[in-house]
Amino acid sequence: MATLTLAQKGSPLPYIAAALAEFANGTMPGSYTVVWQEGNTLKSDDKKANAVLSKNGNEVAVGELTVVTEITSSLESALTDDVLLWVRFAHAKLGAASFKDLEAALTQLDHHLVMRSYVAGYSVTAADAAAWGALKASAIFQRNLKTKPEMLGQHLVRWYEHVNSLPFAAHVVVGHANAQPQQKQADQG
Amino acid sequence: AYLLAEKYNSELAGKTDADKAEISQWMTMSARHGPSERQVFAQTINDHLTNRTFLVSNYLSLADLVAFGNVYAFLESLSAQKRFNWNNFSRWFDLIQHAVPADALSKTGLKLVEIDLNAPAPAKK
Known part of the structure; x- marks a missing residue:
């Protein structure tokens, strides 16, 4: 399963990645689990980590551009x-x-x-x-x-x-508004 | 056409009561505009679509399909320049003719009208 984690206050705000994932979910329900997290980055040591894509628990892309490329290629x-x-x-x-x-x-x-x-x-x-x-x-x-x-x-x-x-746009907005508190950084530091 | 109605049945007639009422108004308007009033009707559509994609709400409905049938011959008769001048109307027409499955279109004796999408560059401000 693919999980897309997004930083609620990332720079830039990772809305392109979010929109593509929710759009993919509209055509193929359940393609991506989209999780918004509070904070401006998903990795304390990497300010550019505004988006992280994981498949079966493994990170496959970090940063919005690589995430977008990855999601786009899966829409092929x-x-x-x-x-x-x-x-x-x-x-x-x-x-x-x-x-x-x-x-x-x-x-x-x-x-x-x-x-x-x-x-x-x-x-x-x-x-x-x-x-x-x-x-x-x-x-x-x-x-x-x-x-x-x-x-x-x-x-x-x-x-x-x-x-x-x-609908996909509404999903992005609702997800962004309901960001979850940051998880412990222990396994990411 | 039957398959089309079957496929979209509920949504084409309107998703909410407010949409249904608006769709019915457009269908009445389509019926009221006879062959000599096509231009007036097209103008109404063009103005209405300045800030809209579909006639009613944000999805394809019977309002679009019926109005499309009503103005088909009128748009076909317009020159490329006139189509650009009435860009909201032409853009909508092109959207609806592609939203209708090709076989449904040909069954009603219509064919795709080729519309130039590359509008002239706007005048410099």
């Missing part, structure tokens, strides 16, 4: 090149640290969604999940969404609100 059958491209875009561009880079990525995505309901194809895919996760984790995006959504582009906002209303 449902992936097209287009979906893969946008999952990468979500991580690399929508997770951009600089405001300028993020702004360019938001403009690109808004334009992409003028004639499209979903990021890739005609139904919700891992591409939507990953992009939603990246924006959910983005403090800049969330602030603008609340105070001046017109700045973000109406197509982007319409798409975001739609994806945000889907």
Whole structure:
């Protein structure tokens, strides 16, 4: 069994990994047990450990990028090149640290969604999940969404609100809000 | 079409009472707009979908399917440029025509309308 453990205050917030796991659970129930844990890292000696994926008790990936790669490859059958491209875009561009880079990525995505309901194809895919996760984790995006959504582009906002209303997104939000106290660090130190 | 109804039966008619009422309003509206009023109806749909993906709530319903049948010929007649101008309407139309199984579409005598998804770049602000 695969277990995904996520840091509630990780940096960045590991919402892309969470979204992909909950999305996978939507298509194949029980694929991932998602556990949110309090704190900003899952390993006291590694600040980048905002996400850890374990299979049958063994850690297979530490850190959101490797976790995302691992979850994405397990979705393989449902992936097209287009979906893969946008999952990468979500991580690399929508997770951009600089405001300028993020702004360019938001403009690109808004334009992409003028004639499209979903990021890739005609139904919700891992591409939507990953992009939603990246924006959910983005403090800049969330602030603008609340105070001046017109700045973000109406197509982007319409798409975001739609994806945000889907069950997998609700699972991510509920899980994050109900993080468990940190376990003893004895076996992790 | 029967298989489609069978498959989605309950959800297509609406998941909640509020959704059912809204779906029924859209079906009435579809029925009221005759062939000469397609453009008005398409405009209504386009405005309504500015901040929505489906006509009612966040899932495919009879409201979408019935309205889709109503405006099919109208969209087919639009030029590529007009489709971009009515982007909410065209985007929704493209979504619904792909949500309907291909065999159900062809049984009703319709075929996929090819819609250019690459809208022209927006004017610089």
